[in-house]
Amino acid sequence: MKQRQQTGAGPEQMDRGKVLDVLFVQGTRFFAWMVLLIILAVLFALGKGALPALEKFGPGFLTSSSWNPVTEDFGALVSIYGTLVTSIIAMLIGVPVSFGIALFITELCPVWLKRPVGIAIELLAAIPSIIYGMWGLFIFAPLFADHVEPWLNSRFAGVPLLGSLLTGPPMGIGMATAGIILAIMIIPFMTAVMRDMFEVVPDVLKESAYGIGATTWEVVRRVVLPYTRAGVIGGIMLGLGRAMGETMAVTFVIGNTNRIHASLLMPGNTISSSLANEFTEAVGEIYTSSLIALGLILFFITFIVLALSRLLLHHLSRQEGLRT
């Protein structure tokens, strides 16, 4: 009692402080739990919505390529195929480009240029996906159809394997176009991670390699890359997760047909573009439920990829939130 009076705080004030303290701490804890609850609720709601379709089609839903609203016969294969193929194209283009940009910014770039180039690349990530879609459909696709696809056709006709992949009617829209636009969209995310990784390599390691006469490329190849391997793979996985879930840009340019074509120049479908195109128009329980089942599949695939990415990036500096 005596001590309390000396500090100037009466017992009532102390008690009120304690109550407020508990309220405040528990309040923040409640909101932190919300994050966890949201992901569980998403899983639960999607599972519940997908149940009628999954009950009707069983595991065959994953391997069936039919998508017929009239006979109510649905399967996810075409959409899964489209999601994977467009993402693979995006990775094939995006990974080397992101690596090159990260290399340029960390090893080559004069100091005064670092920030402007870094910000410009990051702004690519800020542009809304619908803008990429419009630009892709109205500007990029016609140019692609007029200049690139005829060239591909003349160059690869008759070549085994590549011939069937890279020839087709020059329509502009299709899986290849979607993949290229996805590549541009995920470059900033992968570049940011790789750049952060390259920058944490201790200078001593690099300097000792330079000291024994290594060239810049040898330093990157033999010192920087081995040192940052896990993080670079994590960054690539992050890009992959982004590419698979991207919706609006793909919806504009993929062509939206439910057929699997050998050619990459042909239109197709991805899980997210099917959802964007058909969800509001779907009539009947099974149709809607099949679309939600597609969403559930996308949720699982991206969750696994992004979880792996986060595990690999675990020890990274925690600045990711600033890049959205």
Next chain:
Amino acid sequence: MSVVMDTARFQRRKYLNIMVLCLSVLMTMFGLFWLVWLLWTLFSQGLPYVNSTLFFKATPPPGGTGGLANGIVGSLVLTVTGVLIGAPTGVLAGTYLSEFSRKSKIAPVIRFVNDILLSAPSIIIGVFVYEIVVVPMGHFSGWAGALALAMIALPVIVRTTEDMLRLVPDNMREAAAALGAPRWKVTTAIIYRAARSGILTGVLLAVARISGETAPLLFTALNNQFWSSSLNQPMANLPVVIFQFAMSPYDDWQHLAWAGALLITLAVLGLNIVARIILKTPKMRK
């Protein structure tokens, strides 16, 4: 030991190095090339149609004259409502992760899940909100749209808040505690104040992120041809208007879509740049 150099080998290494470095410069130019092309397209296609009608008239029927006023207002309402829901939630959750979770075993899990949500496909959020809000209500509504946007803003704000609060030196917490301040007061009066610009940056980036989002609004707020002042009704919003008008066969609709695309991009890029400036200023003062 002879010091004779293997000239051929040295030349090969040198050329390989030069080649890789040139490639890296090319890749950077390749990346920047798209940004320039995108922005140039937006300005050349959109700027001719930016005029006062755009801001003051509602979306027209095909062939009629009109603007995007209902879409612009709707987007503002949805974004502001979304942030009003998402920001307090996110800041408090971030506070828990940074300040009160030292002994907690669940905190790393929450952090992990939050990082996944940060990159999760936004269309899934749209389907989720459709299931839990639109279906029970029986119709599309502005509330559903705002909620979907809030859920996309949330992980961004949680993450930046936690990062920014962690930057506040422990000395300040200890000094405040030594004066007898309870933890809630330490947090609200000292820590928040010290991290204010950082938290604000996070909120601004979240606003930038959600103001261009289209996918989650397709099945939640839907769209509205007319003025919609009630969040209980389907609500016009710029991204979905752009989507519908761009995909339409009418020229004037497509022109409006380009003008809208320019507006939204300028707003988002502007927010991003302002956020960066706010974050940089206090650091430079130090």
